[in-house]
Amino acid sequence: MLKIKNLKVELEEENKEILKGINLEIESGSVHAIMGPNGSGKSTLSYVLSGKKGYKVTNGEVELAGEPILELEPEERAASGLFLAFQYPVEIPGVGNMTFLRTAMNSQRKFRGETELSAADFLKLVREKAKELKIDSEMLKRPVNVGFSGGEKKRNEILQMALLEPKMCVLDETDSGLDVDAMKLVADGVNALRDKGRAFLVITHYQRLLDHIKPDFVHIMADGRIIKSGGPELALQVENNGYSDLLAEVQ
Amino acid sequence: MPLSQKLPDDLNQRISSLKLPKNNTKKRCEALKRIKVMGLPSRRDEYWKYTNPSLFNNLFSDKNVVIGSDDKLNFDSIGCFKLIFTDGVFDQESSDSLESEELELVRISDSSVDKANWLEDFYGSLEEAGQNPVDRPLAKLNTAFATDGLALRVTGKITKPINIVYNETSYRSDVNLHHCIKLEQGSSLTLIESGSVSSRLNKVTELEVAQDSSFHHVCAQTNNVDKIVSTHLFARLWENSVLKSFTLTTSGALTRNEHVVELKGNNGISHLAAACIGEGRFHHDDTVFVTHEGTHCESRQVFKKVLKKGAFGIFQGKILVKPGAQKTDGYQISQSLLLDDDSQFLAKPELEIYADDVVCSHGSTSGAIDEEGLFYLRARGVPENTAKDLLILAFLAEALAEIEDTKISELLLTYLERSL
Secondary structure: OEEEEEEEEEEOOOOEEEEEEEEEEEOOOOEEEEEOOOOOOHHHHHHHHHOOOOEEEEEEEEEEOOEEOOOOOHHHHHHOOEEEEOOOOOOEEEEEHHHHHHHHHHHHHHHOOOOOOOHHHHHHHHHHHHHHOOOOHHHHHOEEOOOOOHHHHHHHHHHHHHHHOOOEEEEEOOOOOOOHHHHHHHHHHHHHHOOOOOEEEEEEOOOHHHHHOOOOEEEEEEOOEEEEEEOOHHHHHHHHHOOHHHHHHHO | OOOOOOOOHHHHHHHHOOOOOOOOHHHHHHHHHHHHHHOOOOOOOHHHOOOOOHHHHOOOOHHHOOOOOOOOOOOHHHOOEEEEEEOOEEEOOOOOOOOOOOEEEEEOOOOOHHHHHHHHHHOOHHHHHOOOOOOOHHHHHHHHHOOEOEEEEEOOEOOOOEEEEEEOOOOOOEEEEEEEEEEOOOOEEEEEEEEOOOOEEEEEEEEEEOOOOEEEEEEEEOOOOOOEEEEEEEEEEOOOOEEEEEEEEOOOOEEEEEEEEEEOOOOOEEEEEEEEEEEOOOEEEEEEEEEEOOOOOEEEEEEEEEEEOOOEEEEEEEEEEOOOOOOOEEEEEEEEEEOOOOOEEEEEEEEEEOOOOOEEEEEEEEEOOOHHHHHHHHHOOOOHHHHHHHHHHHHHHHHHOOOOOHHHHHHHHHHHHHHO
C-alpha cells in the first residue's frame, strides 16, 4: 500500500537534514508502528507523507498504491486515500464541524469523479459514525475542534477517518493527551476500521497504545533512520528497557 | 470664523452646488451656519488622517456616475415590509403599506411638518450632539441639505423586518439622505438596508431608542462598485434599551461608516459589528465613538476586514466611559485578514475611562491566512482555494454572529459564500 524508498528530507529554511534515508513498505491490511525517542523524525515523516510545506525532499520516493505521491498537493494525496490523524488537531473557529466534514468528503468524492453526497445522506452517515464513536451531536455543531477536550479532538480525527474511508492511515501520536478510557475509545474506533483493503502506520512513543491497537510490525526510529524492525515484541522491549539499549546496539 | 469672512473655496463650491430644501428650515439654516464655521473635513484633521476626504468634498461631476450592477443579495426570503427608494427618492407607490403596524412614517422632505410634530425637534438634534468632541462636517452638511429620507416613529413591536431597498437608475448621482428613527418605550424594530443609492452618497441616520426598546439594524453595502459612500449613525439609548447594528461591505471605492452611540440610560446594550471584503481600489474606514453615561451598560464592537490586491482598511474606535458610568462592560476588537503584501490595515483603538468600576478591553490584529488551519483542511481533501474561502468566512464569523436573527445572518453567509 505504501512504499517509502530511501527518503531523505531537509527543513526548507535551515538546510538541516531530518530524515536520512527511510525505507519502509506497508502491505495492505497490515498495521505498522513506528516508535522512537523525541526528535527522531517521526512527526516529520508524517508531515512529509501528507505534503506539508516547509520540508524539502532531497532524495527518495514515496508510492501510495503504486502511484508516486511526492509531487501531489496535500488535497490530492488525501483524495488518493492518504489520511493523517494529527498529533495536535487544529482548531478552526468559525467553521462548523459539519460544514468541514461535508466539504472534505464531497471535495474528495468530486476529485475521484464520484457523485457528491446530498445533505440528507451525509447527515445520516455522519450521525451513524458519530454514534459509534460516542460523539454527541452537540460536538458536530461546534466549530472544528474549538473548545474540544483532548479526547474529543482525537475522536473527531477518528470520525473523519471513518467518514473519509482512506486506504492508508497515518496516526501521529494519537495517544498523546489521552487518558486510559479515551485511549481505549480511540483505539476501538481504529480497530473497527481495520480491513484487508486498508493499512495503518501508527506513530507513538509508548507501548500502551499498542496494547489496544495491535501492530503486525514495529520499527524503531532514531536520528532520521529506522534502526531496527521486528514484531510486537520489539515494542515490549522498548517499554521495559527504554531506547538506550537499542541505540547502543546499533552504534 | 465670522460669517462675514470669505468662505474657503472648496466649501463655497460645495455649498453652491446644493439647494436648501424648504422644510425644517430652521434646523437646516442652523446646520448651514455651523458648517460654514466648521468647514469641510481635511487631511489635516486628526479624524481624517487615514482617509482622504477630497472625494467627499469635491464638486461631483456627471463623469463619475456609475450605476449599481445587478446584485443577487435580496432579503425577500426573510419576509419583510419593503420600502423602496429610487435614485434617492422615496417611492411610496412601490412600497409596502405599514398601516397595520404601530408606527408613523413620514418623509423628511414632507414640508407639512404638522404631520409629525416630533420630527421638527428631532431632526438634526442627535447629529448635533454627535459633533462633540469631534467635528463631523459631512453629517452637518447632510442635515442642511438632505433631500429625502424616512422619519419613523415606532410605538409598538413591528411584526416583520422593514427592508429599505435602494434602487438606482442614474437619475441622480450625488445624494444626501437623512433618516430619523424614534423608538418609543417598549417598542422594537428590525431595519434592513440594501441596494445602492447613488454614485456618491452621504447618509445620516438619527436614532433614539427609548426605555425597554430594541432596534436591530443590518446594512448591506454590497452593490456599491466604484461608489463613494459616507454614512453616519447617531444613536441615543435609554434605560434597558438595545441597539444591534451590523454592516456588510463587499464593494465600493471609498466608504466611511461612522457610528456614534450614546448610552444615556442604565442597563443599555450597544453592539456594533461590521464585516468587509475588498480588493484593489477599495478604501474602507470604520470610525466609531461609543459614550457610556449610564451604569451597567454593555457595549461591543466587532469589526473585521478582509483585504486583498492593495485594498486599504481603517478602524478608528473609541470607548469613552464618563464619570459615574460604573459597571460598564466594554469590548472592542478590530481585525484584518491581509491576503497579500500589498494590502494595508490601520487601526486606532482608544479607551478613555473616568469611572473606576468597569471592565473594558480592546484589541486589534492583522494577519495572513493561518497556515496550520489551511494545511489541516487540505490534508482532509479540501482544495486550497476552497480551504482559503472557508478560513475567510471563519474569520468573519464573529462579526456575523452579532446579528441576532439567524435567518438574516445565514442569508448573508450564503451570499458571501457565493461571492468569494
